[in-house]
Amino acid sequence: xxxxxxxPLVLPMHQAMLIAxxxxxxxxxxxxxxxxKTQSVGHILSDMLIAALLAARLAFVVAWFDLYRSAxxxxxxxxxxGFTPWAGIMAALLVAIWHAWRTPASCKPLGIALASGILTxxxxxxxxxxxxxxxxxxxxxxxxxxxxxxxxxxxxxxGKPLVVNLWASWCPPCRREMPLLExxxxxxxxxxxxxxxxxxTQDIVExxxxxxxxxxxxxxxxxxxxLGKVVGSMALPTTLFYDASGQLxxxxxxxxxxxxxxxxxxxxxxxxxxxxxxLKKQE
Numbered sequence: 001x002x003x004x005x006x007x008p009l010v011l012p013m014h015q016a017m018l019i020a021x022x023x024x025x026x027x028x029x030x031x032x033x034x035x036x037k038t039q040s041v042g043h044i045l046s047d048m049l050i051a052a053l054l055a056a057r058l059a060f061v062v063a064w065f066d067l068y069r070s071a072x073x074x075x076x077x078x079x080x081x082g083f084t085p086w087a088g089i090m091a092a093l094l095v096a097i098w099h100a101w102r103t104p105a106s107c108k109p110l111g112i113a114l115a116s117g118i119l120t121x122x123x124x125x126x127x128x129x130x131x132x133x134x135x136x137x138x139x140x141x142x143x144x145x146x147x148x149x150x151x152x153x154x155x156x157x158x159g160k161p162l163v164v165n166l167w168a169s170w171c172p173p174c175r176r177e178m179p180l181l182e183x184x185x186x187x188x189x190x191x192x193x194x195x196x197x198x199x200x201t202q203d204i205v206e207x208x209x210x211x212x213x214x215x216x217x218x219x220x221x222x223x224x225x226x227l228g229k230v231v232g233s234m235a236l237p238t239t240l241f242y243d244a245s246g247q248l249x250x251x252x253x254x255x256x257x258x259x260x261x262x263x264x265x266x267x268x269x270x271x272x273x274x275x276x277x278x279l280k281k282q283e
Protein backbone atom coordinates (compact mmCIF):
# COMPACT_ATOMS: atom_id res chain seq x y z
CA UNK A 1 0.00 0.00 0.00
CA UNK A 2 1.57 3.27 -1.16
CA UNK A 3 -1.24 5.67 -0.29
CA UNK A 4 -3.89 6.09 2.37
CA UNK A 5 -7.29 7.70 1.93
CA UNK A 6 -8.51 10.12 4.59
CA UNK A 7 -11.93 11.12 3.28
CA PRO A 8 -11.32 12.85 -0.07
CA LEU A 9 -7.64 13.33 0.76
CA VAL A 10 -5.08 10.84 -0.58
CA LEU A 11 -1.70 10.86 1.17
CA PRO A 12 1.47 8.91 0.44
CA MET A 13 1.89 6.31 3.17
CA HIS A 14 5.24 7.67 4.40
CA GLN A 15 3.75 11.17 4.77
CA ALA A 16 0.77 9.80 6.66
CA MET A 17 3.08 7.93 9.04
CA LEU A 18 5.19 11.04 9.66
CA ILE A 19 2.09 13.15 10.31
CA ALA A 20 0.78 10.56 12.77
CA UNK A 21 4.14 10.45 14.60
CA UNK A 22 4.27 14.26 14.84
CA UNK A 23 0.70 14.44 16.14
CA UNK A 24 1.44 11.82 18.79
CA UNK A 25 4.57 13.68 19.91
CA UNK A 26 2.66 16.98 20.23
CA UNK A 27 -0.22 15.27 22.05
CA UNK A 28 2.11 13.62 24.56
CA UNK A 29 3.87 16.94 25.08
CA UNK A 30 0.53 18.62 25.81
CA UNK A 31 -0.56 15.86 28.23
CA UNK A 32 2.73 16.02 30.16
CA UNK A 33 2.47 19.80 30.41
CA UNK A 34 -1.06 19.61 31.83
CA UNK A 35 -0.27 16.86 34.33
CA UNK A 36 2.88 18.52 35.62
CA LYS A 37 1.34 21.98 35.37
CA THR A 38 4.36 23.18 33.45
CA GLN A 39 4.85 24.71 30.04
CA SER A 40 4.44 22.24 27.20
CA VAL A 41 7.51 21.47 25.10
CA GLY A 42 5.34 21.86 22.03
CA HIS A 43 7.22 25.02 21.04
CA ILE A 44 10.47 23.02 21.01
CA LEU A 45 8.88 20.34 18.84
CA SER A 46 7.65 23.09 16.50
CA ASP A 47 11.18 24.54 16.24
CA MET A 48 12.56 21.07 15.54
CA LEU A 49 9.96 20.41 12.85
CA ILE A 50 10.58 23.72 11.08
CA ALA A 51 14.36 23.27 11.24
CA ALA A 52 14.07 19.72 9.90
CA LEU A 53 11.93 20.74 6.93
CA LEU A 54 14.13 23.71 6.03
CA ALA A 55 17.40 21.79 6.35
CA ALA A 56 16.12 18.76 4.46
CA ARG A 57 14.87 20.94 1.61
CA LEU A 58 18.01 23.09 1.52
CA ALA A 59 20.29 20.05 1.41
CA PHE A 60 18.28 18.57 -1.46
CA VAL A 61 18.30 21.82 -3.45
CA VAL A 62 22.06 22.22 -2.94
CA ALA A 63 22.66 18.63 -4.09
CA TRP A 64 20.64 19.20 -7.28
CA PHE A 65 21.26 22.92 -7.70
CA ASP A 66 22.12 22.64 -11.40
CA LEU A 67 18.63 21.30 -12.09
CA TYR A 68 16.91 23.98 -10.01
CA ARG A 69 19.01 26.92 -11.25
CA SER A 70 17.05 27.42 -14.47
CA ALA A 71 13.81 27.86 -12.47
CA UNK A 72 14.71 29.50 -9.12
CA UNK A 73 11.13 29.58 -7.84
CA UNK A 74 10.97 25.79 -8.07
CA UNK A 75 13.42 25.65 -5.16
CA UNK A 76 10.62 26.57 -2.76
CA UNK A 77 7.99 24.40 -4.42
CA UNK A 78 8.08 21.50 -1.98
CA UNK A 79 5.29 19.73 -3.84
CA UNK A 80 7.99 17.88 -5.80
CA UNK A 81 8.86 16.01 -2.58
CA GLY A 82 12.56 16.86 -2.75
CA PHE A 83 14.00 16.42 0.77
CA THR A 84 17.20 14.95 2.20
CA PRO A 85 16.11 13.07 5.38
CA TRP A 86 19.49 12.86 7.13
CA ALA A 87 19.92 16.65 6.92
CA GLY A 88 16.50 17.17 8.49
CA ILE A 89 17.22 14.72 11.30
CA MET A 90 20.55 16.40 12.08
CA ALA A 91 18.94 19.85 12.16
CA ALA A 92 16.15 18.65 14.47
CA LEU A 93 18.67 17.08 16.86
CA LEU A 94 20.76 20.25 16.98
CA VAL A 95 17.67 22.30 17.84
CA ALA A 96 16.71 19.80 20.57
CA ILE A 97 20.22 19.92 22.06
CA TRP A 98 20.20 23.73 22.01
CA HIS A 99 16.85 23.92 23.82
CA ALA A 100 17.91 21.26 26.34
CA TRP A 101 21.07 23.25 27.11
CA ARG A 102 19.08 26.46 27.61
CA THR A 103 16.29 24.85 29.68
CA PRO A 104 17.47 21.61 31.34
CA ALA A 105 13.99 21.03 32.81
CA SER A 106 12.67 20.40 29.31
CA CYS A 107 14.93 17.38 28.75
CA LYS A 108 12.66 14.74 30.30
CA PRO A 109 9.29 15.82 28.78
CA LEU A 110 10.98 16.43 25.42
CA GLY A 111 12.58 13.00 25.52
CA ILE A 112 9.26 11.33 26.34
CA ALA A 113 7.45 13.21 23.57
CA LEU A 114 10.13 12.37 21.01
CA ALA A 115 10.23 8.73 22.09
CA SER A 116 6.44 8.53 21.68
CA GLY A 117 6.65 9.94 18.17
CA ILE A 118 9.52 7.64 17.18
CA LEU A 119 7.75 4.56 18.56
CA THR A 120 4.58 5.51 16.69
CA UNK A 121 6.48 5.87 13.43
CA UNK A 122 8.32 2.59 14.06
CA UNK A 123 5.09 0.71 14.76
CA UNK A 124 3.40 2.12 11.65
CA UNK A 125 6.46 1.38 9.54
CA UNK A 126 6.54 -2.19 10.79
CA UNK A 127 2.85 -2.61 10.01
CA UNK A 128 3.36 -1.12 6.55
CA UNK A 129 6.27 -3.45 5.78
CA UNK A 130 4.17 -6.42 6.89
CA UNK A 131 1.21 -5.39 4.73
CA UNK A 132 3.44 -4.69 1.72
CA UNK A 133 5.50 -7.85 2.10
CA UNK A 134 5.83 -9.49 -1.29
CA UNK A 135 4.64 -6.38 -3.16
CA UNK A 136 8.11 -5.04 -3.95
CA UNK A 137 8.58 -7.26 -6.99
CA UNK A 138 7.64 -6.13 -10.50
CA UNK A 139 3.89 -6.83 -10.89
CA UNK A 140 2.77 -9.32 -13.53
CA UNK A 141 -0.39 -7.34 -14.33
CA UNK A 142 -1.62 -7.76 -17.89
CA UNK A 143 -1.54 -4.50 -19.87
CA UNK A 144 -2.57 -3.55 -23.41
CA UNK A 145 -0.43 -1.66 -25.92
CA UNK A 146 -1.92 1.04 -28.16
CA UNK A 147 -1.68 -1.53 -30.95
CA UNK A 148 -4.10 -3.75 -29.00
CA UNK A 149 -1.53 -6.38 -27.99
CA UNK A 150 -1.20 -7.86 -24.50
CA UNK A 151 2.03 -7.15 -22.64
CA UNK A 152 3.55 -7.04 -19.16
CA UNK A 153 5.99 -4.76 -17.38
CA UNK A 154 8.77 -7.38 -17.44
CA UNK A 155 8.61 -7.44 -21.24
CA UNK A 156 8.78 -3.65 -21.39
CA UNK A 157 11.74 -3.62 -18.99
CA UNK A 158 13.69 -6.13 -21.09
CA GLY A 159 16.21 -6.69 -18.30
CA LYS A 160 16.80 -2.97 -17.63
CA PRO A 161 15.80 -0.82 -14.67
CA LEU A 162 12.22 0.29 -15.21
CA VAL A 163 10.38 3.52 -14.41
CA VAL A 164 6.61 3.00 -14.32
CA ASN A 165 4.45 6.11 -14.51
CA LEU A 166 0.73 5.78 -13.67
CA TRP A 167 -1.17 8.62 -15.31
CA ALA A 168 -4.40 9.83 -16.90
CA SER A 169 -5.14 12.55 -19.43
CA TRP A 170 -7.56 14.31 -17.03
CA CYS A 171 -4.81 14.69 -14.38
CA PRO A 172 -3.14 18.17 -14.52
CA PRO A 173 0.12 17.18 -12.73
CA CYS A 174 0.36 14.13 -15.01
CA ARG A 175 0.22 16.40 -18.05
CA ARG A 176 2.72 18.87 -16.59
CA GLU A 177 5.38 16.23 -15.94
CA MET A 178 5.03 14.50 -19.34
CA PRO A 179 7.53 16.73 -21.23
CA LEU A 180 10.16 16.08 -18.55
CA LEU A 181 9.56 12.33 -18.70
CA GLU A 182 9.69 12.46 -22.50
CA UNK A 183 13.11 14.16 -22.43
CA UNK A 184 14.55 11.82 -19.81
CA UNK A 185 13.22 8.73 -21.58
CA UNK A 186 15.11 9.76 -24.71
CA UNK A 187 18.29 10.50 -22.74
CA UNK A 188 18.28 7.39 -20.50
CA UNK A 189 19.08 4.58 -22.89
CA UNK A 190 19.99 2.25 -20.04
CA UNK A 191 16.65 2.65 -18.27
CA UNK A 192 13.25 1.61 -19.63
CA UNK A 193 10.10 3.68 -19.12
CA UNK A 194 6.49 2.51 -19.16
CA UNK A 195 3.57 4.94 -19.14
CA UNK A 196 0.56 3.06 -17.82
CA UNK A 197 -2.67 4.95 -18.42
CA UNK A 198 -5.22 4.37 -15.70
CA UNK A 199 -8.83 3.69 -16.68
CA UNK A 200 -9.10 5.45 -20.05
CA THR A 201 -9.90 4.11 -23.49
CA GLN A 202 -7.48 3.84 -26.38
CA ASP A 203 -9.25 6.65 -28.28
CA ILE A 204 -8.92 9.06 -25.37
CA VAL A 205 -5.25 8.25 -24.86
CA GLU A 206 -4.36 8.53 -28.54
CA UNK A 207 -6.29 11.80 -28.84
CA UNK A 208 -4.43 13.28 -25.87
CA UNK A 209 -1.00 12.17 -27.13
CA UNK A 210 -1.71 13.55 -30.60
CA UNK A 211 -3.07 16.85 -29.30
CA UNK A 212 -0.29 17.41 -26.74
CA UNK A 213 2.52 16.47 -29.11
CA UNK A 214 4.21 14.40 -26.41
CA UNK A 215 6.31 11.64 -27.97
CA UNK A 216 6.48 8.72 -25.54
CA UNK A 217 7.49 5.10 -25.99
CA UNK A 218 5.83 2.23 -24.13
CA UNK A 219 2.46 3.85 -23.55
CA UNK A 220 0.11 1.08 -22.40
CA UNK A 221 -3.47 0.84 -21.17
CA UNK A 222 -4.74 -0.40 -17.84
CA UNK A 223 -8.49 -0.07 -18.36
CA UNK A 224 -9.48 -1.55 -14.98
CA UNK A 225 -6.72 0.30 -13.03
CA UNK A 226 -5.51 -3.14 -11.96
CA LEU A 227 -1.88 -2.06 -11.65
CA GLY A 228 -2.76 0.86 -9.38
CA LYS A 229 -4.68 -1.54 -7.14
CA VAL A 230 -1.83 -4.07 -7.08
CA VAL A 231 0.77 -1.51 -6.00
CA GLY A 232 -1.69 0.14 -3.62
CA SER A 233 -1.79 3.65 -5.06
CA MET A 234 -4.98 5.51 -5.88
CA ALA A 235 -3.15 8.81 -6.44
CA LEU A 236 -2.12 10.16 -9.83
CA PRO A 237 0.51 10.60 -10.95
CA THR A 238 2.37 7.78 -9.23
CA THR A 239 5.85 6.83 -10.41
CA LEU A 240 7.51 3.55 -9.45
CA PHE A 241 11.22 2.83 -9.82
CA TYR A 242 12.29 -0.81 -10.26
CA ASP A 243 15.91 -1.93 -10.54
CA ALA A 244 17.19 -4.37 -13.16
CA SER A 245 16.29 -7.34 -10.93
CA GLY A 246 12.65 -6.17 -10.78
CA GLN A 247 12.72 -4.94 -7.18
CA LEU A 248 10.97 -1.73 -6.19
CA UNK A 249 13.61 0.79 -5.11
CA UNK A 250 11.62 4.03 -4.81
CA UNK A 251 8.21 5.58 -5.34
CA UNK A 252 6.96 9.10 -5.94
CA UNK A 253 3.42 10.38 -5.58
CA UNK A 254 2.64 13.66 -7.31
CA UNK A 255 4.37 15.70 -9.98
CA UNK A 256 8.06 15.02 -10.53
CA UNK A 257 10.61 17.78 -10.92
CA UNK A 258 13.87 17.30 -12.82
CA UNK A 259 15.67 17.04 -9.47
CA UNK A 260 13.37 14.49 -7.84
CA UNK A 261 13.40 12.37 -10.98
CA UNK A 262 17.21 12.48 -11.18
CA UNK A 263 17.44 11.57 -7.48
CA UNK A 264 15.26 8.49 -7.93
CA UNK A 265 17.03 7.42 -11.13
CA UNK A 266 20.32 7.56 -9.22
CA UNK A 267 19.01 4.85 -6.89
CA UNK A 268 18.44 2.53 -9.84
CA UNK A 269 22.09 2.78 -10.86
CA UNK A 270 23.58 2.04 -7.43
CA UNK A 271 23.70 -1.77 -7.73
CA UNK A 272 25.46 -1.52 -11.10
CA UNK A 273 27.93 1.00 -9.75
CA UNK A 274 28.66 -1.12 -6.68
CA UNK A 275 29.16 -4.21 -8.84
CA UNK A 276 31.49 -2.27 -11.12
CA UNK A 277 33.51 -1.06 -8.13
CA UNK A 278 33.83 -4.62 -6.82
CA LEU A 279 35.15 -5.86 -10.16
CA LYS A 280 37.68 -3.02 -10.26
CA LYS A 281 38.98 -3.98 -6.82
CA GLN A 282 39.30 -7.63 -7.83
CA GLU A 283 41.27 -6.62 -10.91
